[in-house]
Amino acid sequence: MTAPTQELGSGRTEGQRPAVRLDAVSKVYGRGASSLLALDKVSLDAAQGEFVCLLGASGCGKSTLLNLVAGLDRPTTGSIDTGDRKIAMMFQEPALFPWLTVAGNVELALRVQGLDRTARRARAAELLDVVHLGGFAKKRPHELSGGMRQRVSLARALAQEADLLLMDEPFGALDAMTRDLLHDELERIWRERNLAVLFVTHNVREAVRLGDRVVLLSSRPGQVIEDYPVRLPRPRRTESADVAELAGVITERLKEEVRRHGR
Numbered sequence: 001m002t003a004p005t006q007e008l009g010s011g012r013t014e015g016q017r018p019a020v021r022l023d024a025v026s027k028v029y030g031r032g033a034s035s036l037l038a039l040d041k042v043s044l045d046a047a048q049g050e051f052v053c054l055l056g057a058s059g060c061g062k063s064t065l066l067n068l069v070a071g072l073d074r075p076t077t078g079s080i081d082t083g084d085r086k087i088a089m090m091f092q093e094p095a096l097f098p099w100l101t102v103a104g105n106v107e108l109a110l111r112v113q114g115l116d117r118t119a120r121r122a123r124a125a126e127l128l129d130v131v132h133l134g135g136f137a138k139k140r141p142h143e144l145s146g147g148m149r150q151r152v153s154l155a156r157a158l159a160q161e162a163d164l165l166l167m168d169e170p171f172g173a174l175d176a177m178t179r180d181l182l183h184d185e186l187e188r189i190w191r192e193r194n195l196a197v198l199f200v201t202h203n204v205r206e207a208v209r210l211g212d213r214v215v216l217l218s219s220r221p222g223q224v225i226e227d228y229p230v231r232l233p234r235p236r237r238t239e240s241a242d243v244a245e246l247a248g249v250i251t252e253r254l255k256e257e258v259r260r261h262g263r
């Protein structure tokens, strides 16, 4: 008889290799007197299927951390292991090509996979359905709202068949209602695809709404100071009392850290 695996969070089981593991990762920008220690020995992991939100005051190194995981930059010391997982990244700005249609933007991401034109069209149509933009394939980005553009960006990220999705304040520029809708959609897609997600935000309630864990980073240099498991049942509502209660606790800790740092 096999021993029952211990549940550590929605996607976590003991003994499973994490989707991403950071081991004592430090990042120094520049050299000599003008060098800046942005991250200081950050160790962190996320399991496949786990949603981890990263919170911290401005400048604590959240984007630096995501860039390192994405392989866009290299740590000064320490190591990052994502195995052979495919990684996709989403930013606050959707960064779509304005001269391409919505479908064209998604198809571009499929081109690198070597799909032929017919297959690309069919796959892009499927992905646009997933993000509820089925009727907008022929529109150009400027004809869409901010929330719709972020949906295209999400479809493009999904086109990369990623196992690990890195999201850098993806909904930071959206109004509360649009953000709420996108939270629901992201949660559905995350579950269906068993993605590992690292999600950077400044918004504490958003982190509690979405995360299996909320990881708090200290200000300059960035270090992990708290790792809160979020045990609230899903689906959660951003405005609910239980989300507000945990968000209150985390906000207090964040304020303490900002005060300690003197800004």
Ligand SMILES: Nc1ncnc2c1ncn2[C@@H]1O[C@H](COP(=O)(O)OP(=O)(O)OP(=O)(O)O)[C@@H](O)[C@H]1O
Pocket: 029, 030, 036, 038, 056, 057, 058, 059, 060, 061, 062, 063, 064, 065, 220
């Ligand atoms: N390419 C770079 N060269 C030099 N310094 C950098 C570079 N990128 C970031 N920094 C510095 O490293 C620190 C961490 O920056 P980073 O953008 O990772 O923080 P952040 O937590 O994502 O900030 P924000 O919440 O404001 O987006 C900051 O002090 C920033 O000025």
